[in-house]
Structure formats: structure tokens, C-alpha cells
Amino acid sequence: MPTPILRIENVSKRYGKKDVLKGVSLTVNKGDLKILIGPSGAGKSTLLQCINFLVKPDEGRIWLDGQEVHYAHKRDLYAYRQKVGMIFQDFNLFDHLNALENVRIGMVKVRGMGNPEAKERAVMELERVGLREHMYKYPAQLSGGQKQRVSIARALAMDPKVMLLDEPTSALDPELIGEVHSVIRDLGNNGMTMIMATHQIGFASSLANEIIFMEDGRILERGTPEMIFCHAENARTREFCSKITELYGETR
Amino acid sequence: MPESVIAIGDALPYLLEGSLVTLIVVVGAMVLGLVLGVPLAAAQVYGPPVLRRLIGLYVWFFRGIPLLVFLFLFYFGLCTALDVNLSAFTVAIIVLGLISSAYQSQIFRGAILSLPEGQFKAARALGMSDLKAICFIVLPQALRLSIPGWSNEYSIILKDSAVTYALGVAEIMARAHFVATRTYQQLPLYLAAGVIFLILTYAGTKGLRLLEEKVRIPGYSPQGF
Numbered sequence: 006m007p008t009p010i011l012r013i014e015n016v017s018k019r020y021g022k023k024d025v026l027k028g029v030s031l032t033v034n035k036g037d038l039k040i041l042i043g044p045s046g047a048g049k050s051t052l053l054q055c056i057n058f059l060v061k062p063d064e065g066r067i068w069l070d071g072q073e074v075h076y077a078h079k080r081d082l083y084a085y086r087q088k089v090g091m092i093f094q095d096f097n098l099f100d101h102l103n104a105l106e107n108v109r110i111g112m113v114k115v116r117g118m119g120n121p122e123a124k125e126r127a128v129m130e131l132e133r134v135g136l137r138e139h140m141y142k143y144p145a146q147l148s149g150g151q152k153q154r155v156s157i158a159r160a161l162a163m164d165p166k167v168m169l170l171d172e173p174t175s176a177l178d179p180e181l182i183g184e185v186h187s188v189i190r191d192l193g194n195n196g197m198t199m200i201m202a203t204h205q206i207g208f209a210s211s212l213a214n215e216i217i218f219m220e221d222g223r224i225l226e227r228g229t230p231e232m233i234f235c236h237a238e239n240a241r242t243r244e245f246c247s248k249i250t251e252l253y254g255e256t257r
Numbered sequence: 258m259p260e261s262v263i264a265i266g267d268a269l270p271y272l273l274e275g276s277l278v279t280l281i282v283v284v285g286a287m288v289l290g291l292v293l294g295v296p297l298a299a300a301q302v303y304g305p306p307v308l309r310r311l312i313g314l315y316v317w318f319f320r321g322i323p324l325l326v327f328l329f330l331f332y333f334g335l336c337t338a339l340d341v342n343l344s345a346f347t348v349a350i351i352v353l354g355l356i357s358s359a360y361q362s363q364i365f366r367g368a369i370l371s372l373p374e375g376q377f378k379a380a381r382a383l384g385m386s387d388l389k390a391i392c393f394i395v396l397p398q399a400l401r402l403s404i405p406g407w408s409n410e411y412s413i414i415l416k417d418s419a420v421t422y423a424l425g426v427a428e429i430m431a432r433a434h435f436v437a438t439r440t441y442q443q444l445p446l447y448l449a450a451g452v453i454f455l456i457l458t459y460a461g462t463k464g465l466r467l468l469e470e471k472v473r474i475p476g477y478s479p480q481g482f
């Protein structure tokens with residue numbers, strides 16, 4: 006019996022006159038990897054950012070571990086965000102801190118851990134993403150792939166229950182995508198619950214238990230990779246899948 | 258011109274004492290401007306619209322009125338009206354500091370706005386409050402970027418501080434003037450005052466340049482490339 010860990014109900018968001026999200030609902034079970042796909046402007050990034058309230062949804066409710074998140078209470082919001090790791094397309098590392106300090110700062114300033122303990126944990130997380138020997142380098146001294154791995158370590162150090170990944174490899178040169186994918190793959194194998202927007206469908210279909218196709222602020226179709234990529238019911242889904250297969254199909 | 262050389266020689270210790278006064282006024286004003294300017298800048302970027310507008314007014318007010326008017330307004334006007342007894346020296350620091358806070362707030366605001374927005378987002382995604390994100394992520398970077406602007410501000414305040422002579426603050430200019438009118442050696446004494454200002458400007462901007470170098474984030478070269 007799968008246990009739901011994150012439940013999103015009827016999340017809506019509008020910017021001015023434009024409805025960017027039109028009532029999106031989603032239930033994520035422990036250990037799930039859900040992949041969001043869809044054309045540019047579909048609302049994938051907005052959905053992911055609504056999930057941790059970096060963007061305030063106009064409507065909708067969210068539960069983590071059966072507890073509803075009351076995001077108007079700052080304390081609840083900050084506690085919730087710690088449990089929901091976020092990985093951005095352009096890494097967003099803190100430029101004035103080296104890799105080690107990037108990973109450590111959340112533990113010290115948010116979780117209130119002591120410095121030595123936080124450092125030990127940070128080293129461990131960097132080791133896990135294969136960057137132990139680069140821990141004293143600053144973001145400007147790291148490659149894109151290394152930066153993204155530091156940002157994953159930074160999120161993991163907060164002991165998240167769910168990770169949200171917004172096109173984690175879109176800003177990377179093709180030869181650097183693999184190293185980030187392999188870290189994400191390890192996470193999945195270790196039971197991390199993840200929601201990831203990506204165009205890398207080869208990678209997605211090898212890992213995901215569900216593919217969610219979004220268009221125009223709605224979920225149009227969802228199903229196993231096999232269903233979505235090979236037997237989609239919706240014509241729009243088929244069209245989009247064949248387009249990205251052409252573009253990104255081979256990358257794993 | 259042996260006479261003028263002697264005049265400078267005689268007046269030098271007296272003038273150098275004055276440069277100490279000048280330095281204390283300038284550093285005091287810079288610090289006051291920093292302490293006020295940083296929260297003003299942060300509030301102007303991240304605060305609610307009402308607060309932003311109020312800070313806009315504050316900046317307009319302190320940048321819009323000439324220094325001399327402010328000094329007189331504060332020293333002869335306010336201090337007398339409110340019956341508070343502040344020395345000219347204290348008033349000079351406060352007035353220069355308030356004006357500088359307006360300019361410094363705009364230096365910091367520009368620096369904050371030039372940072373990539375994503376870092377603030379990432380900090381909040383870790384569970385930091387806005388205040389923590391500003392203190393630990395935004396400001397350490399914004400302050401680094403502000404050093405060149407700060408260096409500029411230093412040389413401006415340094416020169417402006419000569420105006421406080423009008424209140425009778427015993428800084429370089431006041432002393433040079435005092436000796437010059439008594440010894441009739443105007444040219445050498447005002448020249449000496451000018452040279453002391455030049456040296457102080459050089460020392461300060463050089464010092465800030467070294468600081469900029471020292472706190473530079475590894476991997477970034479001076480122009481950002």
C-alpha cells in the first residue's frame with residue numbers, strides 16, 4: 006500500500022489576466038519519481054514553485070505527510086520549505102560561498118546546527134555527489150555539472166522529504182548532463198521522492214513511475230512512461246512527445 | 258620663497274591636527290551613512306510599496322538640499338529651537354552622515370539589484386526568512402560590489418567636510434584659513450591644505466581598493482569576467 010507523502014489539490018495561479026495554472030491536483034507517494042513534461046509556458050516551473058510557495062498560489066491546498074501546510078504562518082512555511090528541496094535550472098548557488106559553505110549554510114542558519122557538525126555533514130553530502138575534492142572551490146571555479154551537483158548536495162543536507170527539480174540539466178552542455186543524471190538516479194534508487202520537470206525523456210522514462218503531460222496550465226494526460234511515450238491517448242501529447250523524442254531522445 | 262616655507266613648516270603640526278579632525282568627521286559620517294544606508298537599501302528593494310515610497314522621499318530630501326543649508330539649519334536652527342546643546346563637530350558628523358546615508362542607500366540598492374535574483378529565491382527555498390536571506394546571502398555580496406561606489410562616496414564626503422568650517426569645526430580648512438589670515442601667507446597655506454586633502458583622498462581610495470582586492474570572491478576577476 007503506497008503512502009501519499011505530498012498532496013496538491015486544485016492549485017491555481019494567475020498573472021494579470023493570464024491563468025497560468027488552472028486547478029492542478031497531484032498526489033505523490035513515498036519514493037515516487039514524477040516527471041513533468043510539456044511545452045514552454047505550460048506552467049511546469051510555476052507549478053513547482055507553487056508547491057513550495059516561492060510563488061503564492063491564488064487557490065489550492067497542499068498537504069505534506071498528511072499535514073496541511075498553512076503558508077500564511079511564516080514559521081510553518083519555513084519549516085515546510087526545509088522539507089521540500091528545490092533544484093533550479095540555473096543552479097542558484099551562493100556566489101560568495103565555496104561549495105562546502107554553500108551546503109553548510111542552510112544547516113547552520115536554518116536548522117540551527119553547530120558549525121563542526123554541519124561541516125561534517127556537508128562534506129558527507131559533497132562526497133555523495135562526488136565533489137569532495139572540490140569542496141573549497143567557489144561557484145565561479147566549478148563547471149555547470151559540478152554546480153548543479155553542489156546544489157543537490159545543498160538541498161540534501163536539509164533532509165528533505167521531497168525534492169522538486171526544475172529542468173536540472175537544461176542549462177548544461179550535453180557532456181555534463183550525464184554526471185547530474187547519475188546523481189539523480191542514485192537519489193531515486195535510494196528512495197527519494199521527486200517531482201522533476203525535464204525534456205530529457207530518455208532519462209525520464211528509465212526512472213519515472215509517472216509522466217505528467219502539462220499544457221496551458223492543466224494536466225492533460227498522465228500515465229506510465231510506456232503509456233505516455235508509446236500509446237498516448239491525447240493527440241497533443243503524441244505530437245509533443247514525438248517532437249521532444251526527436252530533440253532529446255537519445256540522451257540518457 | 259623661504260618665508261612661505263617657514264610659514265608652512267610652522268603651521269604644519271597645527272594643520273595635521275586638523276586633518277585628524279577631518280578624518281574623524283569623515284569616518285564618522287561614512288559609518289553613520291553605512292549603518293542607515295544598508296537597511297534603507299534593503300527596505301527599498303524588498304519592503305512594501307509604502308515603505309519604498311517613504312525611503313524615496315528620504316533620499317530626495319537629503320540629496321536635494323545643499324550641505325551648507327543643512328549645516329546651518331541643523332546647528333543654528335534645530336539645535337537652538339529644540340534647545341539641545343550639540344557641538345559643531347557632532348553636528349558635522351550627523352549632517353554629513355545623514356546626507357551620505359541617502360547616497361549610500363542608492364549605492365547598495367544598485368548593488369542588490371545587480372545580483373542574480375535566483376540566489377534570494379534559493380535561500381528562501383532552503384527555509385530562510387527574507388531577513389536571513391538578506392543578511393547572509395544578499396548583503397555579503399552587495400557590500401562587496403559597493404566598494405567602488407563607496408570609494409567615490411569617501412572622496413566626496415572628504416571634500417564636503419571642508420564646508421563644516423562654516424560652523425567652526427577645527428578641521429583642515431578652518432585651520433589653514435586661521436593661520437593664513439594672521440600670517441598673510443595665503444598661497445602656501447591654502448596650497449598645503451589642498452595637498453593634505455589630496456593625500457587623504459589617495460590614502461582612502463587606495464585603502465578601499467586593497468579591501469576590494471582582499472574580499473574578492475575567488476574565480477571572479479575585477480570586471481566580473
Ligand SMILES: Nc1ncnc2c1ncn2[C@@H]1O[C@H](COP(=O)(O)OP(=O)(O)OP(=O)(O)O)[C@@H](O)[C@H]1O
Nearest residue numbers: 020021025043044045046047048049050051052172
Ligand atoms: N512572474 C511572472 N509574471 C507574469 N507571467 C509569468 C511569470 N512567471 C511565469 N509567467 C507566465 O506563466 C506561464 C507559465 O510559465 P512557466 O515558467 O511556469 O512555464 P514552463 O512550463 O516552466 O515553461 P518552460 O518550459 O519554458 O520552462 C508563461 O506564459 C509565463 O510567461
Ligand SMILES: [Mg+2]
Nearest residue numbers: 049050051171
Ligand atoms: Mg520552466
